[in-house]
Amino acid sequence: MSDKDKIAIKQDENGLLPAIIQDSNSGEVLTLAYVSPRSLRLTLEQGEVWFYSRSRQELWHKGETSGNYLKLISIHADCDGDSLLLKVIPTGPTCHTGETSCFFTEIKEFPEFNLGDANSSILNELFSLIKERFENPIDGSYTNSLLEGGAPKIAQKIVEEAGETAIEVMQGNKQLLVSEVADLFYHTIVSLVSCGVEINDVWEELRRRRG
Structure with a gap:
């Protein structure tokens, strides 16, 4: 790996990084989730995607409950090193609603905003x-x-x-x-x-x- 290919990964104030999950075959964006250093290591070691649940404050092996695993193909960091793109092969629907992708709601007019957590x-x-x-x-x-x-x-x-x-x-x-x-x-x-x-x-x- 050349020096230009090396990048320092930047965690947010909670020690996490946003990760875009994309179907390696279709190119469809499946979801946006967060990873921690530990979940990223497990993902690389096991070849299946692990996230970090911000609401439950714990590691989360995607598919462990539903059976809908995400098989890792590749991981890319963006130019700033503060977000990741994971290309995967899903074994089932990615969204907990049963939809293939979490991004199934089209916005056609200015939406109502709720205060986040x-x-x-x-x-x-x-x-x-x-x-x-x-x-x-x-x-x-x-x-x-x-x-x-x-x-x-x-x-x-x-x-x-x-x-x-x-x-x-x-x-x-x-x-x-x-x-x-x-x-x-x-x-x-x-x-x-x-x-x-x-x-x-x-x-x-x-x-x-x-x-």
Whole structure:
């Protein structure tokens, strides 16, 4: 491989890359998904496409449930190294709806836009980290000290942080308000992990209320 063929792959702020999936035979674009370094390695090693599910925060072997695998033919990076094109041979419909391609909805007029979930990604990451601490405790970890204290200690901290947040709301100090809200978010997520509640359940409830 010459120097001009070498390219540094650039991950986004969540450590992922968008990947366009194209039928190697027909040229049809099948879907757009995301890959992580780990899922990309598995794809190259096994010859079948692995994605990273942003909603479930886990690796996803395409076809493992449906039987509709994507056999890898080739992978190309774009000129900036921040997105990939995977040419594949599908063994069945790619879309979960049963359609061959996920791109079956034609837009004929200016569409309605819904607010995406990009800003919730850091909270998903925090949830995953706290859950990791819960499953694999680390000596001296503040998170583990909260989890070990159980509901009484966690609830006490949430009440404390909520009170401090309310004070900053009344005083109008924006910088301190940001800090207190961050503390409140953190301790609330600790409570979710402690109670065995998935953060995606919270997102679903918010989506339901948005409607």
